[in-house]
Amino acid sequence: MTDLTRATADTPPGRATIVDVARAAQVSRQTVSNALNRPDKVAAPTLERVLREIDRLGFTPHITAQQLRRRKAAAYGFEVNPSGHGRMGHILDEFLVQLTVAAPAHGSHLMTFAPDPQDVIEGYRQTLATGLVDGFVLADTRHGDPRPQWLLDHHVPFVAFGRVWDLPELRQWVDVDGGTGVRDAVAHLVSAGYDRIGFLGWPAGSPVGDDRRSGWLAGLADAGRTASGQLEAEESVQDLDQATAAAERLLRRLGPGSAVVCASDMLALGAVRAVRNTGLALGADIGVVGFDDTDVADALSVTSIRQPIAEAARTAWQMLTSPESPRPVLLAPALTVRSSTTRTPTSSATRPRDTPITEEQP
Amino acid sequence: MTDLTRATADTPPGRATIVDVARAAQVSRQTVSNALNRPDKVAAPTLERVLREIDRLGFTPHITAQQLRRRKAAAYGFEVNPSGHGRMGHILDEFLVQLTVAAPAHGSHLMTFAPDPQDVIEGYRQTLATGLVDGFVLADTRHGDPRPQWLLDHHVPFVAFGRVWDLPELRQWVDVDGGTGVRDAVAHLVSAGYDRIGFLGWPAGSPVGDDRRSGWLAGLADAGRTASGQLEAEESVQDLDQATAAAERLLRRLGPGSAVVCASDMLALGAVRAVRNTGLALGADIGVVGFDDTDVADALSVTSIRQPIAEAARTAWQMLTSPESPRPVLLAPALTVRSSTTRTPTSSATRPRDTPITEEQP
């Protein structure tokens, strides 16, 4: 019944089983398993023979069978949020992609699932009960989030992308140090020659926003610019019109030759509009820095603070798959410098490109 | 050993097996299986008793075991492209999310995987060989794409989001009718009172771009505006500076009171800049329509053609899981109207919002 020639071009691939390999290599199937999982327990000539047949037959272990036998899925669930879209920035989409990319290096894979509309926890409970995942990668952790405590209570492995603000003693998280990112941006603006550096942030009270604001203050302190006239800030919710109005107020106080650091690219877009409305030149007269390095920043050539998403994803896998108890990791963001923070603008023709010219999706 | 109280709050959930249910309901485990998979074969009182115990114990079948026994993963693979980011628009990210949302309704789930850097096909071969998926959802189909033919050759189920241009006889695809979307946008512009309607597209030769351009021509024909002076078009690659220059050339020929339909939001952003550079008012003097309804269109209040991604995802699952041979599906996009196509602009304070005010991601 078993066809050892099945790995040829015109038959379905991946159908060779451990028994096929065993027969071809003239050993038992558990020796094949040992060759893969405990090669030190197999005699060298046998090992070589088995590995050769594995290679020849294109054998890949059937992960489903491994999962059942090992009672371990070697997979983690990631909840995607359909309503999160529309909000500017797709950080979590990129995080998902990078989790997928990094998964094989940790012998694991990723399963996406949608939230249960009735009950946050129920989606996690169900997904876990199927046996398809061993645990979860959390994102978008927020105040009052019931998930971390529930997972702890039920001894379900997980890691969070973003500090778990409600459980300060929790250690399994990786986050990006937004405050330091803003601080570095201030240093960049100082060295680029801007005189006064204001801040356009969100209303106080959000941990993320407050963190970025304190980075601005730290940056000013680094530069010795803490005189009262230099601590100009405005705040706005994540809305373009309100951001524009707030930025206009800020610019009136700051004047030409100054710069504005923003808590998001949306706010930065408001600042760009305000610069235009005020009749000033972006970059030359007023510097603007955004946060998250979204497509909007790219398209409008706005300098922006970029989160190291790929590194965050790799770190998340390490925490999840390493046997040691994890330590929290805070990653440093990087600044993508564009013409919005260049006082002597280069010709647009020679402006360095950071996006290849590609055709759009259908 | 088996603890029937395990579904309580402080023990790990989802650990009840079919044997636990069988014992509690005083039947054999195959009767439990039948109650779930062939309820008509089970006597009513027995069925009721079994279902009650299933509910009480919170039993969910272990999908891994089902997969192994049924030799079917009830899962499909979706390749994510790490380098696709940076390109404006995240249509495929949204498609992935919507595939995940729609999966349970089709008794299936989604597994993401990253491309093999050496060889496109190898990533698919490997993923299939693990037994974790039954087939694939393809996206980003392109000329010379080796995947569809390989999957056909190996009898691997798949569906494509986007026409498979190289294999016209293929039927398992769902796509969005961009041409009709552009045609409808032209009708909208005509009724909004714009005199001449130009087109800003990509260089001829891309199937998607050519389709959108022909929609523009069809829209003009609908309105009886095919006199030679009304067929003004320009082209640009997907780059902001080039798009701006092309749009400026186009605007010089069209003049105030006209509108520009663009093949992408990136091109539309160029058009918006050109309008500004020319000293005209967006909407009031010049209408602009983009494509894909990205964050950029939203942020700049540009009318844009939106692809029905959720419906495309549902259709993809239907094609994949329905036993009938599929028929190609072409979905109609919808126009998200914003102030860039309003000749009498409303006050920005009363402009209808289509994005909730939310706090940004950390």
Add this chain to the structure above:
DNA sequence: CTGAAAGCGCTTACAG
């Protein structure tokens, strides 16, 4: 209508 048997493809102690 219900249950005993076989088995999906693997791995893990355990004999030999």
Add this chain to the structure above:
DNA sequence: CTGAAAGCGCTTACAG
């Protein structure tokens, strides 16, 4: 060092 046995949690013919 190698192989026979047991079993992960299910489902599917097949007897009774």
